[in-house]
Amino acid sequence: xxxxxxxxxxxxxxxxxxxxxxxxxxxxxxxxxxxxxxxxxxxxxxxxxxxxxxxxxxxxxxxxxxxxxxxxxxxxxxxxxxxxxxxxxxxxxxxxxxxxxxxxxxxxxxxxxxxxxxxxxxxxxxxxxxxxxxxxxxxxxxxxxxxxxxxxxxxxxxxxxxxxxxxxxxxxxxxxxxxxxxxxxxxxxxxxxxxxxxxxxxxxxxxxxxxxxxxxxxxxxxxxxxxxxxxxxxxxxxxxxxxxxxxxxxxxxxxxxxxxxxxxxxxxxxxxxxxxxxxxxx
Amino acid sequence: xxxxxxxxxxxxxxxxxxxxxxxxxxxxxxxxxxxxxxxxxxxxxxxxxxxxxxxxxxxxxxxxxxxxxxxxxxxxxxxxxxxxxxxxxxxxxxxxxxxxxxxxxxxxxxxxxxxxxxxxxxxxxxxxxxxxxxxxxxxxxxxxxxxxxxxxxxxxxxxxxxxxxxxxxxxxxxxxxxxxxxxxxxxxxxxxxxxxxxxxxxxxxxxxxxxxxxxxxxxxxxxxxxxxxxxxxxxxxxxxxxxxxxxxxxxxxxxxxxxxxxxxxxxxxxxxxxxxxxxxxxxxxxxxxxxxxxxxxxxxxxxxxxxxxxxxxxxxxxxxxxxxxxxxxxxxxxxxxxxxxxxxxxxxxxxxxxxxxxxxxxxxxxxxxxxxxxxxxxxxxxxxxxxxxxxxxxxxxx
Numbered sequence: 104x105x106x107x108x109x110x111x112x113x114x115x116x117x118x119x120x121x122x123x124x125x126x127x128x129x130x131x132x133x134x135x136x137x138x139x140x141x142x143x144x145x146x147x148x149x150x151x152x153x154x155x156x157x158x159x160x161x162x163x164x165x166x167x168x169x170x171x172x173x174x175x176x177x178x179x180x181x182x183x184x185x186x187x188x189x190x191x192x193x194x195x196x197x198x199x200x201x202x203x204x205x206x207x208x209x210x211x212x213x214x215x216x217x218x219x220x221x222x223x224x225x226x227x228x229x230x231x232x233x234x235x236x237x238x239x240x241x242x243x244x245x246x247x248x249x250x251x252x253x254x255x256x257x258x259x260x261x262x263x264x265x266x267x268x269x270x271x272x273x274x275x276x277x278x279x280x281x282x283x284x285x286x287x288x289x290x291x292x293x294x295x296x297x298x299x300x301x302x303x304x305x306x307x308x309x310x311x312x313x314x315x316x317x318x319x320x321x322x323x324x325x326x327x328x329x330x331x332x333x334x335x336x337x338x339x340x341x342x343x344x345x346x347x348x349x350x351x352x353x354x355x356x357x358x359x360x361x362x363x364x365x366x367x368x369x370x371x372x373x374x375x376x377x378x379x380x381x382x383x384x385x
Numbered sequence: 386x387x388x389x390x391x392x393x394x395x396x397x398x399x400x401x402x403x404x405x406x407x408x409x410x411x412x413x414x415x416x417x418x419x420x421x422x423x424x425x426x427x428x429x430x431x432x433x434x435x436x437x438x439x440x441x442x443x444x445x446x447x448x449x450x451x452x453x454x455x456x457x458x459x460x461x462x463x464x465x466x467x468x469x470x471x472x473x474x475x476x477x478x479x480x481x482x483x484x485x486x487x488x489x490x491x492x493x494x495x496x497x498x499x500x501x502x503x504x505x506x507x508x509x510x511x512x513x514x515x516x517x518x519x520x521x522x523x524x525x526x527x528x529x530x531x532x533x534x535x536x537x538x539x540x541x542x543x544x545x546x547x548x549x550x551x552x553x554x555x556x557x558x559x560x561x562x563x564x565x566x567x568x569x570x571x572x573x574x575x576x577x578x579x580x581x582x583x584x585x586x587x588x589x590x591x592x593x594x595x596x597x598x599x600x601x602x603x604x605x606x607x608x609x610x611x612x613x614x615x616x617x618x619x620x621x622x623x624x625x626x627x628x629x630x631x632x633x634x635x636x637x638x639x640x641x642x643x644x645x646x647x648x649x650x651x652x653x654x655x656x657x658x659x660x661x662x663x664x665x666x667x668x669x670x671x672x673x674x675x676x677x678x679x680x681x682x683x684x685x686x687x688x689x690x691x692x693x694x695x696x697x698x699x700x701x702x703x704x705x706x707x708x709x710x711x712x713x714x715x716x717x718x719x720x721x722x723x724x725x726x727x728x729x730x731x732x733x734x735x736x737x738x739x740x741x742x743x744x745x746x747x748x749x750x751x752x753x754x755x756x757x758x759x760x761x762x763x764x765x766x767x768x769x770x771x772x773x774x775x776x777x778x779x780x781x782x783x
Binding site: 200203244326 | 729738741752756760764767
């Protein structure tokens with residue numbers, strides 16, 4: 104994609120003429136973005152056991168896509184759970200948390216962003232972003248509880264016989280409101296099983312699960328204020344059922360940027376890599 | 386343990402603490418051994434009676450937690466579970482098994498119930514601590530509870546504990562508290578000569594070492610630290626506020642100081658700076674002095690009014706010039722978990738960024754903990770860079 108379309112002319116004008124890559128190694132999926140030559144390229148793969156190997160694969164794919172070589176790379180920023188393992192001898196690299204990267208990514212992709220709700224494979228967080236510069240003002244992140252996260256939804260989809268994509272889509276067909284009281288993954292699972300046994304339709308159960316999860320996320324992030332414009336990031340942002348449930352609870356529609364927001368962290372990392380290069384860290 | 390645990394030269398003190406614990410377990414000298422849980426228990430009385438004594442706040446091991454969990458519901462905090470687990474005859478901790486008598490002032494519901502479970506393992510005296518710290522009636526009542534405590538201690542050692550003995554201990558402990566304050570004062574320097582981990586070790590010493598031993602060792606170290614030269618580095622300054630940080634619960638501070646390179650410069654919790662902020666009256670009735678002194682100390686969030694705790698917390702953050710506060714409470718903590726919003730809102734309103742962390746003694750969440758703390762420090766570093774930039778711009782234009 105053309106950088107001007109994705110980011111807008113004003114941001115692109117501030118970037119140096121250099122190729123950078125952001126790598127976001129998540130708990131379930133690894134994402135990477137390349138900025139350079141007036142374009143933005145993205146790549147995604149399942150997170151492997153070895154973060155460095157996963158990252159190398161993504162980097163090579165992006166270099167091929169963009170038709171550039173490793174020597175053209177000015178800077179790499181690594182982020183996500185696997186970030187600690189990342190290092191390159193031949194390219195200047197730094198590590199930034201996914202919280203700062205998501206903020207910068209959502210800012211670069213949508214200048215008016217004030218709040219980010221990010222739900223990934225294992226965690227949910229909300230970030231208040233400075234619309235002036237894409238920096239984090241404040242954030243809240245869940246602790247060990249997995250309710251509402253990607254892994255949880257995967258498990259529920261299995262139980263209902265859906266793929267992960269279907270889970271969100273089908274929940275929109277729900278015609279009946281069921282209450283799921285449990286806030287806990289383990290108990291919600293057994294609640295789903297007994298609802299199935301009672302003969303409830305999977306569409307209705309899926310909708311109920313999304314609402315319960317969204318409520319849990321809303322309670323977690325409420326303290327931040329959730330000012331619009333709100334952008335929904337992370338792997339779960341592609342789940343339409345979750346998006347709708349969250350929007351109705353928060354009371355604002357979310358702004359949808361031009362790029363799949365599973366890449367928000369990787370894009371933010373690539374933008375930060377541009378800034379690092381600019382600041383002479385290279 | 387190696388020297389790299391501490392940045393200051395704390396190994397001799399660390400060794401003293403270990404030796405004292407061994408002596409406690411081995412019953413060297415045959416003195417009776419008393420333990421207590423909470424910073425509202427005056428050790429002055431225990432020391433006046435010539436007891437060997439220690440605050441029992443070892444925790445942090447998931448095994449001990451699960452040992453204690455056999456006696457409680459899951460919704461007790463990991464600290465209270467650890468207290469039970471450590472006293473449990475199977476498994477448990479030899480240091481706790483060596484205790485002849487446990488004294489505990491009723492603080493939060495979990496710890497009160499924990500003490501009632503522990504009664505089956507060790508003779509325990511449960512005493513009352515009034516909540517309304519500013520009422521005259523609270524002071525009279527607390528004084529009478531301290532007299533019960535003294536009588537109980539006297540019975541344990543088989544001799545009277547005199548007023549003048551207690552007065553002498555108040556003066557001695559005041560000296561120690563003042564010295565710990567002086568140590569903490571050094572952390573107000575832009576480049577503190579001791580880390581947060583160092584200070585926690587000094588506090589640990591306060592709760593295990595006899596005050597006379599402590600004074601000799603600590604005064605020497607203080608002189609040395611006070612002369613430390615500033616090497617020019619300006620680490621990000623943090624305050625930790627919230628629940629108890631047990632002896633053995635170091636993972637957050639280790640993460641902050643050893644992995645990320647920021648500094649904890651002050652603690653608003655009962656196992657850091659907080660218990661040393663106050664000096665007791667040294668004249669008149671020693672029991673009234675203890676009652677007033679312990680109620681007037683920087684309050685735990687279980688005390689009322691909560692505003693006193695909030696005022697202390699925000700005041701301390703300002704006094705130590707911190708860049709941010711990490712508010713950390715144990716899951717299910719009935720005091721700090723429930724009043725968290727008041728703390729977060731008040732600190733935020735005073736202009737200090739706050740990171741909220743709910744914690745326990747498991748190890749599986751270290752990745753998430755690290756992400757949160759690192760991201761918080763990225764925010765603080767960004768704000769600091771902005772301030773520097775603004776200042777230099779103002780300088781140019783001014």
